[in-house]
Amino acid sequence: xxxxxxxxxxxxxxxxxxxxxxxxxxxxxxxxxxxxxxxxxxxxxxxxxxxxxxxxxxxxxxxxxxxxxxxxxxxxxxxxxxxxxxxxxxxxxxxxxxxxxxxxxxxxxxxxxxxxxxxxxxxxxxxxxxxxxxxxxxxxxxxxxxxxxxxxxxxxxxxxxxxxxxxxxxxxxxxxxxxxxxxxxxxxxxxxxxxxx
Numbered sequence: 001x002x003x004x005x006x007x008x009x010x011x012x013x014x015x016x017x018x019x020x021x022x023x024x025x026x027x028x029x030x031x032x033x034x035x036x037x038x039x040x041x042x043x044x045x046x047x048x049x050x051x052x053x054x055x056x057x058x059x060x061x062x063x064x065x066x067x068x069x070x071x072x073x074x075x076x077x078x079x080x081x082x083x084x085x086x087x088x089x090x091x092x093x094x095x096x097x098x099x100x101x102x103x104x105x106x107x108x109x110x111x112x113x114x115x116x117x118x119x120x121x122x123x124x125x126x127x128x129x130x131x132x133x134x135x136x137x138x139x140x141x142x143x144x145x146x147x148x149x150x151x152x153x154x155x156x157x158x159x160x161x162x163x164x165x166x167x168x169x170x171x172x173x174x175x176x177x178x179x180x181x182x183x184x185x186x187x188x189x190x191x192x193x194x195x196x197x
Contacts, residue, residue: 001020002019003021003023004021004022005021008025009028009041010029011027011028012030012031015029015032015033015047017029018035018037019038020037021038021039022040023041024040024045026044027043029041030049030051031050032050033051034053035053036073038055039053039057039058042060042061042063044061045060045061045062045065046062046064048064048066049067050067050068051068051070052071053065053075054073054075054113055073057071057074057077058077060079060080060119061079062079063077063079063082064082064083065077065083066084066085066086067085068106068109069110070110071111072115075115075117076116078116078118079120081118081119081121081122082121084122084124084125085106085108085125086104086106086125087124088104089104106125107124107125108125108126109125109128109129115133117135118134118139120137121137121138121139123141124140127144128144128145129141129144130145130146130147132163133149134149134150134151134162136150136153136156136159138154139152139153139156140156141155142155142156143155143156145158146158148169149189150168161190163178164192165180169182180193
């Protein structure tokens with residue numbers, strides 16, 4: 001299936017775009033970026049140079065994903081959410097010169113399979129967001145997020161657990177919507193009782 005790129009979008013010819021992608025108004029995909037199959041980039045979404053995005057990911061309007069970020073398959077990035085890459089940002093060096101690419105260190109972040117980042121959330125560099133985790137709207141993620149965790153606040157903290165269908169689990173770690181049952185792991189976190197697809 002052919003991809004669709006809106007005439008106002010800017011996709012660098014050195015980017016790799018998978019089949020069936022839809023890239024909407026004013027979105028930008030920089031050089032060396034990779035998008036898997038069937039991704040959707042909303043209006044004004046920004047994908048920085050060399051970002052790696054898996055298949056069936058959705059970046060909503062004005063989401064910004066910066067260099068050093070990897071999104072596995074099925075990741076959702078909400079409207080105006082930002083995945084940053086510079087933990088110690090400055091425009092200039094200590095002597096006042098404009099910083100260049102070699103004047104800073106790219107922080108790498110990983111968002112694992114099926115995770116979702118809510119609207120206007122900020123993910124700081126060097127963070128790993130686990131499979132199927134759910135980052136609440138407006139959260140500021142400063143440290144790793146366990147698989148299936150729901151995190152909220154500034155700084156983001158675990159507030160509960162989410163099913164693969166995104167519904168919060170009850171106190172028995174059961175999903176009230178689809179009925180999936182989870183269990184606590186000895187090392188912390190949770191996992192579904194049945195094997196993941």
